[in-house]
Amino acid sequence: MLQIKNLTKIYDGGVKALDNVSFDVPDRQFLAVIGLSGSGKSTLLRCINRLIEPTSGQILWNGEDITKASPEEMRRIRRKIGMVFQHFNLVHRSKVLTNVLAGRLGYINPAWSLINRFPKEDIQKALQKLERVGIADKANHRADELSGGQQQRVGIARALMQDPEMILADEPVASLDPVLAHSIMKHLEDINDKDGVTVLCSLHFLDLVHRYADRVVALNAGKLVFEGLPKEIDDQKFKDIYGRDAERVG
């Protein structure tokens, strides 16, 4: 169970990216986060694994307050939270396999990382994960030789290596075409169903929300403006979320 309580983030310039946001995410839920660009979706997801330090508020995960965790505790928490990014964020010059293995870094003793050693089981596991996302044949290619859809699958395999209990997906399909978008979303759905991983996924397209999400939260200018089931988003709610002049596409 993830509980967000009165979360506020004010950036150095005074911009209020999150304004007193509170909601709960039960385990095994597929939660979509929607809102305009700049409404605070990315900030919200990054506050949960503290890539961004929240200004105030609490994030309780299974009862433990993430905002108060020490660096050592943070390492333990982060390795249980996988993250998938809009721009994939792979290390371009490294091999696909190395990129996937990087998901184990939270478990590996840093001393062994110095000489770039991973246990044999991890390498086996990495190959399995690549197989699961359907690109086992690319394991020894350089990451930047892959197409966008393939790169995002590597990103998902990296998150899977963490044996995550939760995955934060920050607009995972915004850089991909509709066909690829569905294939990536299906992988996330599969992980959510089969592995029982909680997924928090920010999305732009409402048809994807309707198709994949169990529940939706919507942000507008840092404020929580909607919380409920996807089918509850009618035209009125849509205008509340996206503004008076917005029109529905797709």
Added chain:
Amino acid sequence: MNNKKQASPWKSIQLGLAILIGLFVFAYGFQVTKVDLEDLRSERRQESLVRVIRALARPDLFEYDQETEIVNAPVYVTCPASGSPTIPEPDKSGPYLVVTPACANAGEIVHVEGFNFAPNTTGPLRFIPGGDPTNIVELGRDNVETDASGHFAFDFTLPKRPSEEVQFIRATLRKNVGTPHFTRSAFDTWGKIVETVFLALLATVFGTFLAIPLSFIAARNLMKPVKSPLASIALSVLGWPIGIVLGYLIVRWVEKLSTPFAENIPVNIISVILVPILIWFGLRWALPQEETSKPSTSLQLARFGTLFVILLLGFYSLFQLASLSKNLGLLGARSLGSLAFLGNFFFQLGDIVSIITPALGGLAAGGALSSFMGRIGQRLSERNSPETVKLFNILFAVLAGAVTFGLIGQLVEWLYQIGNPIYTLWGPILIGALLGLIIAVVTKARDTLPIGMIIYFITRTFLNGLRSIEALVMAIVFVIAVGIGPFAGVMALGLHTIVSLAKLYSEQVESIMAGPLEAIQATGANRLQTIIYAVVPQIIPPYISYTMYRWDINVRMSTIIGFVGGGGIGFLLQQNINLLNYRAASVQMLAIAIVVASMDYISSVLREKYV
């Protein structure tokens, strides 16, 4: 429109003033740099300029073996009173000279013809004073050249050397024989240019290795997120000097244990092979690769103890490795003949290892203790009430300030020999303690301080300061420290390479893509792992290209580092310029140009291949 017209006179005045100021600046510049072409017009200058340029255009690279034909012909300056002298018929089987007339007054012209010489050769035609045809004194600067049939004719002006005796005119015609071969200066230049290239190579390699870690702590994007509570910072500051001293002492103790077996090669070999295997298994046990649950305290203690023993064993085997390398090197130097330099290499390598190991031990222990105590500080400020933390903060900050300033005071004492402990010991300690107290009182108990940025600024200042000292100046210091020769040059160029590469590298680190960094951090990787897996792969191409560029600079720098005794080709070049031996200097310049140009080419090819 109207507005523009009104503004234009003022603009014209401004422009006029700017031109005037520019004129003034340039006029003063001419005065200061003594621009004066008067000298260039003088004939003497022009002559020497032409001579030097011509010499430079003909580098003293090749020469031929020469065969000379020397022929003397008798001549009387002032005809003898007895009338026209009788001249013996020359031997016409070889080359011979005919002088007509055979006697004349000083200053008069005689016609000299040569026959049967080698065709197309040149050489001086000179007057030999005194009655001895083997006399080495020669007068005159005339040159003659034979035609295709080996004949020449020349109108020779007799010098003012009247004598009763017979004197001689000598033709010395030189002929190139065989194939051309390299001159002495070519060989000297070759030796020195090899020295230069290796000097630059060593300096670049050493510099690069030390610049890489420095570049990470001089990169703003890596250092900015580094923040720690005050207690943690103060304790890690205290950890450094204590750790360095302890580590140094412990390693010296290990060295003492290792000395009895130093000369024994079998023991060396066994230690160098067996101990690392032991260390490997120890490490596998004490540092488990992955750990999902927290180990018990007793297990942690056992691991800690094992790591300590492993560290001691590691230093023992390092010393053994040094001894082995030295022993084998000595053996090799004695028995390898022309490959003796390999033996010497291993001996020197062993020597370097044995010298830097205690320093390494000190630094390693300093770093380890510092990070360990930093962690204790972190825990203390996490687990205690704000009041207790404040108390800890005050206590540790005062101690850390006192120790740091006391040490700085001692450094000042060592440098300037003030000899008054109030200024160099107790004063600084008091100031440091006060500063620590102020910081501890001002900061809130649990606040984290941006220690990363502080280290960043200190490193940057240090790098910029050292970088502003030219390698040539550093070379002067190192010449005093290690003596004249290429080693001083290696040290000076190496130090300069460290500081300038560290700055260039750190700028590359600052410009990497933030995305992968974020992704690796999100997996739970700690700072070291983030650097290795997200930063290093991104910076390899620019690092390679900067290292190449630096090697290029070092080659060029090493050509002049010899001017101050730093070894390399510069010494030879300076010597030849001072001796006005421009044709030899030209060889050295040519060698420098070739090396620099080919470096440029090689580095561009390599960059294309690997970047």
